[in-house]
Amino acid sequence: MQLYLPIADIPVNVFLILAMGAAVGFVSGMFGIGGGFLMTPLLIFVGIAPAVAVASVASHIAASSFSGAISYWRRRSIDPILALVLLTGGTVGTALGVWTFTLLRSLGQLDLLIATSYVILLTTVGGLMFWEGLRALLRTRRGGAATIRRPGSHGWIHGLPLKMRFKRSKIYLSVIPVVVIGLIIGFIGAVMGIGGGFILVPLMIYVLRVPTSTVVGTSMVLTLVTMIFATLLHAVTNHLVDAVLALILMIGGVTGAQFGARAGQKIRGEHLRLLLGLLVLAVGIRFAVELVIRPADLFTIRETGGGV
Amino acid sequence: MSARASLIVASLVLGAALAISPACAERLIVSVSNHRVTVTPNYSGEELVLFGSVEKDAQTPAGRNNYDLVVTVSGPRADMVTRRKERKFGIWINTDSRQFLKVPTYLALFSNRPFDAIASPEVQRRQQLGLNNVLLTQRVGPDFADVVPNDPFRSAFVRLRTQHGLYREEQSAVTFLTPTLFRTGIPLPGEVPIGTYDVEIKLFADGTLVTRTETAFEIVKVGFEQFIANAAHNNGFAYGLVTAFMALMTGWMASIVFRKD
Numbered sequence: 196m197q198l199y200l201p202i203a204d205i206p207v208n209v210f211l212i213l214a215m216g217a218a219v220g221f222v223s224g225m226f227g228i229g230g231g232f233l234m235t236p237l238l239i240f241v242g243i244a245p246a247v248a249v250a251s252v253a254s255h256i257a258a259s260s261f262s263g264a265i266s267y268w269r270r271r272s273i274d275p276i277l278a279l280v281l282l283t284g285g286t287v288g289t290a291l292g293v294w295t296f297t298l299l300r301s302l303g304q305l306d307l308l309i310a311t312s313y314v315i316l317l318t319t320v321g322g323l324m325f326w327e328g329l330r331a332l333l334r335t336r337r338g339g340a341a342t343i344r345r346p347g348s349h350g351w352i353h354g355l356p357l358k359m360r361f362k363r364s365k366i367y368l369s370v371i372p373v374v375v376i377g378l379i380i381g382f383i384g385a386v387m388g389i390g391g392g393f394i395l396v397p398l399m400i401y402v403l404r405v406p407t408s409t410v411v412g413t414s415m416v417l418t419l420v421t422m423i424f425a426t427l428l429h430a431v432t433n434h435l436v437d438a439v440l441a442l443i444l445m446i447g448g449v450t451g452a453q454f455g456a457r458a459g460q461k462i463r464g465e466h467l468r469l470l471l472g473l474l475v476l477a478v479g480i481r482f483a484v485e486l487v488i489r490p491a492d493l494f495t496i497r498e499t500g501g502g503v
Numbered sequence: 504m505s506a507r508a509s510l511i512v513a514s515l516v517l518g519a520a521l522a523i524s525p526a527c528a529e530r531l532i533v534s535v536s537n538h539r540v541t542v543t544p545n546y547s548g549e550e551l552v553l554f555g556s557v558e559k560d561a562q563t564p565a566g567r568n569n570y571d572l573v574v575t576v577s578g579p580r581a582d583m584v585t586r587r588k589e590r591k592f593g594i595w596i597n598t599d600s601r602q603f604l605k606v607p608t609y610l611a612l613f614s615n616r617p618f619d620a621i622a623s624p625e626v627q628r629r630q631q632l633g634l635n636n637v638l639l640t641q642r643v644g645p646d647f648a649d650v651v652p653n654d655p656f657r658s659a660f661v662r663l664r665t666q667h668g669l670y671r672e673e674q675s676a677v678t679f680l681t682p683t684l685f686r687t688g689i690p691l692p693g694e695v696p697i698g699t700y701d702v703e704i705k706l707f708a709d710g711t712l713v714t715r716t717e718t719a720f721e722i723v724k725v726g727f728e729q730f731i732a733n734a735a736h737n738n739g740f741a742y743g744l745v746t747a748f749m750a751l752m753t754g755w756m757a758s759i760v761f762r763k764d
Contacts, residue, residue: 197545197547197693198544198545199542199543199544199545199546199547199693199728201724201727201728201729201731201732201735202731202732202735204694204696204697205693205694206546206547206548206693206694242694254746254747254749254750255750257747257750257751257754258749258750258751258753258754258757259754260754261750261751261754261755261758262753262754262755262757262758263754264754265754265755265758266758307596307597311594422750423747423750423751426743426746426747426750427740427743427744427747428743429743430735430739430740430742430743430746431739431740431743432739434735434736434739435735436735436742436743436746438731438735438742438745438746438749439544439731441746441749441750442749442753445749445750445753445754446753449753449754449756449757450757450761452757453757453761486594486595486596487593487594487595488595489590489595490588490595492659492663493587493588493589493595493659494585494586494587494588494656494659494660494662494663495585495586495588495597495663496583496584496585496586496660496663496664497583497584497586498581498582498583498608
C-alpha cells in the first residue's frame with residue numbers, strides 16, 4: 196500500500212516502513228536502546244532525505260522509550276534524581292546539536308559529518324562492548340564470577356567536587372561528569388538522529404558506576420526527554436519532521452519493542468552485551484566500508500533552496 | 504492616464520498584433536488533460552495527456568503537412584548543487600562542486616521524431632531542443648553561464664535527474680493522429696516536485712520554427728497533505744508539540760495493550 200508522505204514529499208510503502216519500525220523496535224526492546232542508529236540509515240536507504248529522516252526518527256525514539264520507561268517505572272528501576280541531573284546537561288546538548296545540524300545543513304557537509312560520526316562512534320562503542328562482552332563470557336567459562344568490573348578504585352571522576360547522593364542508585368557522585376555526559380548524549384542525539392542509549396548505557400556503567408538495576412530505565416528517561424525536545428526543536432527550526440512517517444514508525448516500533456523485550460529477558464546478560472556490541476560494530480563497519488570503497492556514483496545532487 | 508490614451512495604446516497593441524499575425528500561418532491549439540494535479544495520501548505519480556491540433560489558415564502554404572512537434576515540460580525551478588566525491592586521506596568525500604542556478608526540478612522533452620531529423624544543429628541549439636541543448640545555468644566563478652554538454656558536472660547532473668525519472672527525453676513520444684492532430688503523454692513520477700509546470704509546444708516545418716504556444720499545469724497538495732505541510736511550515740511549534748504528544752500516546756497505548764497482568 197503506497198502512502199504519500201507530506202513532508203518527505205515521496206510515496207512510500209506503508210508495510211515496508213511498518214516492518215522496518217517493528218524490526219528496529221524488536222532490537223531496541225531486546226537491548227534497551229532507542230535504535231535510532233539503525234532506523235535513520237534504513238530510512239535514508241529507502242529514499243527519504245537524510246535531514247527528514249533524522250528529524251522524524253527523533254519522535255519515533257520518543258515513543259518507544261516512553262513505552263519502555265513506563266514499564267521500568269513500574270519496576271522501580273528508574274533513578275529520578277540521576278535522570279534529572281543528566282537532563283540538565285542533555286537539554287543544553289540537544290539545543291547545541293540542533294543548532295549545529297542547521298548550520299551544517301547550510302554548509303552542505305551534513306552527510307559527511309553524519310557518516311564519519313557514525314563510523315567513529317559505532318566502531319568504537321561497538322568494539323569496546325564486544326570486547327567487554329567477550330571477556331565476561333570467557334571469565335564465566337573459566338568459572339570465575341561474572342561480575343562487571345567494579346573495582347573499588349575511585350578514579351579522578353570520583354574526586355570531583357559538587358558531590359551528591361543518588362538514593363535509588365545508591366551512589367554518591369559529583370554532578371559535573373553526570374551533566375557532561377548528558378550534554379554529550381543530547382548533542383550527538385540531535386545531530387545524528389539517534390537516542391544515544393547505546394553510548395549512554397556503557398558510559399553510565401563504566402564511568403559513573405551506576406548499578407545495572409537502574410541503568411537502562413534511567414537512560415530511557417533521558418532518551419525520552421531529549422528526543423521530545425529534539426522533535427520540538429527540529430519542528431521549529433527546520434520544519435522537517437514528517438508526522439505521518441513518524442506515526443507509522445512508532446506503531447511498528449512500539450509493537451516490535453514489546454516482543455524484543457520478552458526475547459531479551461531469555462538471554463543472559465553477557466550474551467546480550469556481546470550481541471549488541473556485534474550489532475553496533477557491524478553497522479559501524481558498514482559505514483566505514485561505504486566511506487573507504489569507491490562509490491558507484493561519484494556525483495550527488497542536493498537541492499539548495501532558492502526555488503521560485 | 505486618461506481613458507482615451509489607454510484606448511490608443513490598446514488599439515496600437517492590437518494593431519501590432521494584427522500586423523504580426525499574417526506571418527504566422529499556423530496556430531497551435533493545445534490542452535492538458537488535467538490542469539491541477541492534486542497530491543492526496545494515495546498519490547504515487549500520474550500521467551497527464553497533452554493533446555492539440557495545428558490550425559491552418561489562408562496564408563499556410565498549400566499542401567504543407569510535414570509538421571514536427573517538440574514539447575518541453577519544465578517544473579518549478581530551484582538551485583541545486585552537484586558534488587563530486589574524491590579520495591582524500593583514504594576516504595571518499597565531497598570535494599569539488601558546481602551550483603546550478605534556477606534550473607527546472609522536472610524537465611521533459613518530447614518530440615515526434617529525432618531532433619536531428621527535425622532541425623539543423625544550429626536551430627536545435629537556439630531552440631533548446633534536447634537535454635543537451637537546454638540551458639542549465641551554472642555559477643562558474645563570478646560568472647553565470649551554461650557550459651558544453653559534455654562537461655562532467657552537467658552530464659552527471661542530467662544523468663542523475665534522468666535516473667530518478669525527473670529529467671527525460673523521448674524522441675518519439677509525440678504521435679500525430681492525423682497530419683494536424685497530435686497527442687503526447689507527460690509521465691510524472693511519485694517524487695515529482697510540487698509547484699507550477701510550464702509546457703511549451705514548438706511547431707517545426709522544413710527545419711524551421713513555424714509557431715509556438717504555451718500552457719501550464721500545477722501540482723498541489725490538497726486536504727490532509729496540504730494541512731500537514733502547512734502546519735509544519737507555519738506553526739512549527741504547535742506541530743512539534745502535537746507530534747511529541749502523539750509519540751507519548753503511542754508509547755503509552757503500547758504499554759497498556761501489551762501489559763502482562
